Amino acid sequence: MHSLEGAVRSYAWGSRTAIAALCGRKVPSDHPEAELWLGAHPADPARVVLPTDDTVSLLEVLDSDPHGHLGTPTVERFGARLPFLLKLLAAEEPLSLQAHPSARQAAEGFAREDSLGLAIDSPIRNYKDASHKPELVVALTRFEALAGFREAHRTVALLEALHVPELEPYLGLLAGQPDSGGLRALFTTWITLPPTALLALLPRVLDGCVAYLTGPENGREFVEEIRTTLQLAEFYPGDAGVLASLLLNRITLEPGDGLYLAAGNLHAYLHGMGVEIMANSDNVLRGGLTPKHVDVPELLRVLDFGAASVPILAAESVGPFEWRYRTPAPEFALSRVELGPGDEAVLAPGGPQILLCTNGAVSVECDGGTVDLDSGDSVWLSHSDPESVVRGRSDGAQVFRARLGELGDDSVG
Structure with missing residues (x-):
């Protein structure tokens, strides 16, 4: 178990107050802060805090022992990479109109653009990797979005x-x-x-x-x-x-509501702050509302025009302190842990996990060590770590738990 330092991403649509305030930093921030990345994406990996207080990229940690940190079943299914990416997202202005490809479309598109000799960082490249990108956002504030064709x-x-x-x-x-x-x-x-x-x-x-x-x-x-x-x-x-x-459907999420977006769903986040988890991919097909590259033919190739409502997800209880948001994505599962002073949630081991505190204060005990988390703090738990105990240190403590989708629900005691 190690403390984790996320990577702040500054985009024009981000907020100068939301992420900074949640993390206890000065408000307003110097630049718009759109996302805080907690994962091992090559574009901006989080950093693991070592006992010496030095930090090392989570990518380097995983590369040093993928089977120990991710677990052999994870490596066999997803390769030697963290399958999910956890984020804090704060939209002060609307994001681009966009959709994500299916696994087949992503693999084909990535291979096609490779064969054309497009550099990975080319501004006209659509496919940065060969993975699909299902995603789930859970509102921390009132959260407005467009999603799916009405x-x-x-x-x-x-x-x-x-x-x-x-x-x-x-x-x-x-x-x-x-x-x-x-x-x-x-x-x-x-x-x-x-x-x-x-x-x-x-x-x-x-x-x-x-x-x-x-x-x-x-x-x-x-x-x-x-x-x-x-x-x-x-x-x-x-x-x-x-x-x-x-x-498109106009959707309002209240705090605690979730929205799951599968491949081909045209959407745009409009305003609000949430916790977002997705497959570890950066594949986005844009259709407008952006100065970035727009590839209309490729967008039309991946869009799902089936008219259907996009349901708002309510979390279901999987123990006395944990509520899970169910999605079909095998790469990730997200749950919310809520504790008062002295409450204890026991989290089962197995596979990589990231815990992110979004309100109040908790302590996390694992294998004889303890890490205190305040709002905005996070911790990395590897596959080889034993069970952990999360204890509330304040009223209204809230922690989001990211892990693999295959794991069962018998995770809290």
Whole structure:
């Protein structure tokens, strides 16, 4: 068991207050802090604190003894790499409209771009590795997102409610085929509009959005969706992704709610702070709302247009102090441990684990050693570590536990 120091990632959409405040640092921070990475991704690995107070990259630790730190079953299934990446995420502004590939698509795309001689750090490369990237976010604050294509009939109703004559030709694509095929046709048309056509259509649509919000309140079913479109237009004027946002489910997570995103799910995080866990990959296909590389043909290849709601995940109890968020991802499992002063949660060993304290204070005891964690602190537990005991040192102590998806639920005593 060792303390872990995460890597702060600074992106323009990040917050100058959220991560800094949670970690007990000065507010505001010098730069926007978007993510705190706790894992062994080559782009920014966390650092393990040694008994000498020196630190070493978690990548180096794993390379020194992959079977001891990850476990032989993990190495045999996923290779000599940590299968998951745990993050704190703080969005002050909207993230890009994006989707992630399936395992097959990622392997094919990575091999294809390798064969073309694209460098891994090329700004036009889509596939940084050969892995898929299922992900789960759990809200620490109220968390707003767009995720998944809305059921076609409801989107037809939304577009009709705007009363924009210029929308009629496009509305017909979906009204005449209110299914995944119609959604594909409409999204593809909008995302590939020539600049002159986009500049002619988008202002009229935004005028319709304003009229919708300022009109009679009775029967206004889509207020949050329309307001979001207007907000996105302020951040990304003239971007086709603003139109595409009208096709997606608008989702609000309250603290403790989870959202799981499988391959092909078009989504954009809008605002809020959460704990995020994903397969250890950096593969992102972007469709707009970003100055970064956008590859529309490749995005269309991976998107799932099946109209379906994206359920909000509630954690289920797996012991007196632990609640787990169930997903089908074999690379990761995430659970939440909540303790009061003197409460003790016993965590079973097996496979690599990371514990992240997000509120209050706890101590973690393992193999005769003890590490105190305050909010923002984390600890690394390797496969070879025995069971650990997490003890509450304050009211409202909260710890998130990241581990492999295959492990069972008999983990808390």
